[in-house]
Structures are given as structure tokens and as C-alpha cells.
Amino acid sequence: MWQAVREELHPKGLEIVSVGLDTLGAEGCRPFIEAADPSHPSLIDAHHVLARAFGVINIPSSVWIDENGMIVRPAEAAPAPPTDREGPAMELPDELPQRFAEMFGEAMKIQSNPEAYHAALRDWVEKGAESEFALPPEEVIARSRPRSADMALGHAHFELATALEQAGDHAAAVEHFRQAHALVPDSWTFRRQAWSLEPGGDSPMARFWQGPSDENPEVWPYEGDWLSDVKKEGAENYSEPWRP
Amino acid sequence: MILNDRTFDPARFETETGWTLKPEGACKGDLCIPIADEIRQSGDTVAIAEAMGLPVVTSEAHGLVSIGPESVGNRALTTAVAPDVVLPDLDGKPFHLSSLRGQKIVVFAWAPY
Numbered sequence: 001m002w003q004a005v006r007e008e009l010h011p012k013g014l015e016i017v018s019v020g021l022d023t024l025g026a027e028g029c030r031p032f033i034e035a036a037d038p039s040h041p042s043l044i045d046a047h048h049v050l051a052r053a054f055g056v057i058n059i060p061s062s063v064w065i066d067e068n069g070m071i072v073r074p075a076e077a078a079p080a081p082p083t084d085r086e087g088p089a090m091e092l093p094d095e096l097p098q099r100f101a102e103m104f105g106e107a108m109k110i111q112s113n114p115e116a117y118h119a120a121l122r123d124w125v126e127k128g129a130e131s132e133f134a135l136p137p138e139e140v141i142a143r144s145r146p147r148s149a150d151m152a153l154g155h156a157h158f159e160l161a162t163a164l165e166q167a168g169d170h171a172a173a174v175e176h177f178r179q180a181h182a183l184v185p186d187s188w189t190f191r192r193q194a195w196s197l198e199p200g201g202d203s204p205m206a207r208f209w210q211g212p213s214d215e216n217p218e219v220w221p222y223e224g225d226w227l228s229d230v231k232k233e234g235a236e237n238y239s240e241p242w243r244p
Numbered sequence: 245m246i247l248n249d250r251t252f253d254p255a256r257f258e259t260e261t262g263w264t265l266k267p268e269g270a271c272k273g274d275l276c277i278p279i280a281d282e283i284r285q286s287g288d289t290v291a292i293a294e295a296m297g298l299p300v301v302t303s304e305a306h307g308l309v310s311i312g313p314e315s316v317g318n319r320a321l322t323t324a325v326a327p328d329v330v331l332p333d334l335d336g337k338p339f340h341l342s343s344l345r346g347q348k349i350v351v352f353a354w355a356p357y
Contacts (some may be wrong), residue, residue: 002352015344018352019331026334028356033334041339043331045353047246052313053262053327055320056353065326065349069342074321078352125348137324144321147313153299156312160301163246163308172303189355196357207357 001080005118006040013067014125016040021048021059021189023162023197028207047162048189050075052155055145057187058239064124064134072124072134074144077239079112099211103227109235113242120244133244143243145186154183158190165197173197174221181222188238195225247309252289261311262327263296270296273323275316 006016018038020029025046033042050056054063055075062078065071096104120133128134135143161176177194184190192210198220200209211225212218230238245260258264262272265284269276270292283295290309293300299312316322328342329351341349 002350014348014350016350016352017339017341017344018354021353021355022357026332026336030334032354032356041333043333043339045331049260049329049331050351050353053329054351059353059355061353063326063351063353065341065351067346067348069326069345071321071324071326075353078350121350128348140324141317141319141321144319146318147315147320148318149297149299149315152312152315153301154312156299156301156310159246159312160303160308160310163310164303164306167306167308169306172305176301176303189353192355192357196355210357 001036002040003036003038004083005081005121006038009122009125010040012125017043019043019045019050021045021050021056021193023047023165023193025166046166047159048193051158051187051189055147057145057184057189059189059192064121066129066134070137071140072129074135074140076143077112077117077242079114079117079242081118082114097214099209099214099227100205103208103210103230106227106230106235110238111236111241112239116244117242150183154180154187154190157183161194170197178222181224191222191224191229192226194222198222245311247289247311248307250289250309252287252292257289257292259328259330261298261313263314265292272314273325275322277316 002016002018017040022028023046026044029044058077060078061075063071063075064073124131124133157176158180161173161180164176165173180190195210196207199213200206211227212220254265263270269278277296279292279295283291290300293311298314301310302308314322326341328340330338330340332338
């Protein structure tokens, strides 16, 4: 999706590094990367290093780094370019299960400001440090995600859950994912990652099901699920509003 | 960072936590946390992490230790200096974010779920 942005701005000194956050590693990300066939670096983050290193708690999001290796905008929502917004991003089956229909209904209410974000990106690429959107270091730190000692502990649980899942012990992984969710309640990626590892609907979009199955809802191991949590927290609050 | 061996590996510790062990302590940006000599000399990653106040969670059954990030300053970032994140591409080849120094970078996070 960002390929067109990259082609336009790479000659002006911008590189895009896309990072797929997935406990399943390359195998989870591969079909999407091969379909996009990006000319920029496209990396796999099986342990959500971006959460630890930059405070990424949702996707899609971005971090801007200048020529000298200084972060000039911390993790924030990064909407798709305005031109990419026509039509659904994936093929929907003819008969959409009720849950998916409701999820797409909620997803439509998620707010973003792609015009402002992408105008700011162009302004920064053109003007560099002179751009009003390149934030000074103290502002970058102040705007980065809050992290209490409990939240840091939640990160440790999350990474252990990922390692246990990779070691094939799903039940043990679930226990630590649950701890991570309790300790870092504002992280959508921690929740979505765990939910995506549960058996979902019987479709190519199984990983997007993200909640109890219609057949055996009682075996769902988490407190929340995508549809319930989005309804509870409000789809309009799903993504933080963009700040200049 | 995930350990199945507690032996301290300074290079790996630096890459995966962003903290460098220096004579004055464990340092990141302008911040240094003093580490007592006996802990430093123990060569035990868990002891060093605990001395720094980093959270540690273990799985005895799998022999795994997970060391979480710092929470000093109560923010995800303690410095605006970008960490040198190293992640593999689809073929497993490691890529250093720092290899793009001299260009502006947008690190774009997405997920297939």
C-alpha cells in the first residue's frame, strides 16, 4: 500500500521500512509481502520488538527517524494513503458470517486523518528539521507511550508468550498472553496477536475472526475479543487522533 | 529478550534491550544505571537485568527467561536516539535499521491479522 508513497518520496531521501508484527513469523506475513512485492525493506518482527523499542501498540502505525538517527515522531497511527482508500483491502466471501459483517461495520467507524498525516510526511521530507512536524527530542519522549513498571512486566509476559507459542506450548502461551493483556490494557497489538492464534471462522480470513467461535463460544480463553472490545471502547476511540 | 541460557552476552544484550554495559553502569542515551561489581562479575544476565530494574518472567517448564523493557521515566522512550533495531527479512537475513543512516526513515508497523 505504501509502495506508491515510497516511489514518490525515495528520490527525495525517504526510505520506508515495513515491519510485520507476527508471532507466526515469516510464514504469517509471507502472502501479504509477496502480494505487495515492495521495493523497500520488509521485515518480520515475531517478538513485537517494535512494542518494546518504540512503544507500538496498534497497527498500522509509524515512527519517523531523521538522517542522523533521531526519532522525530514517536509511534502514532499511520493511515493508508488517501488514494488507497477505495474498495475493500481484501476479497470478501459471498456469504459473510454475521460476526464479520458486524466487525466491518465497526471498522468503518474507526477514525483516521490520512490527508493530514500524508501532507505532514511530505512536508517533513521536503523541509527536514525545519518542518513543524519534526518534533524536538523532549517532545518525542513526552509523546511516546506511557510505560509503568506493570506495563514493562506485561511486555516480558508477552514476549515469553510468543516464545512459548513458537515452542508449541499454546496453553502456556495463552496464560502469558492473558497476563500481558491485563498489564498492558491499551495495547491492541498484544490483544489482536493473541486472538489471531485461536481457531477462527472457517474461512481464509480465520485470523481476522478474533473472537469466540459460533459453535463453541465457551472455549474462548480471553476476557475480551475484537468485536466486544471495540464496541466497549468505542470504534471512534480505536485509533488516537493525529496530532500535528 | 528471551534467554535459554543466562550467561551474559554484552552484544546481544545491547541489540535486544538497547542498554550497553559501561564502566559507569548500564547505559542508554544519557542515562546510566549503576551496576555493582559483584553483579557485573557474576556474568548472569538475570542478575544484571534485575539490578537494572528490568522485569523478568520465567517458564521453568521450557527453561526460558523473558526480560522486559525499562520503565524509567514512565515512557516507552527514554531518549529520542533511535535504537538500532535488527530484524530479519522474509529470507531470514538480518537487517539493521542503522544501515539507513543518512536517509529519512518511516518505520511502518503492520500485521497479517
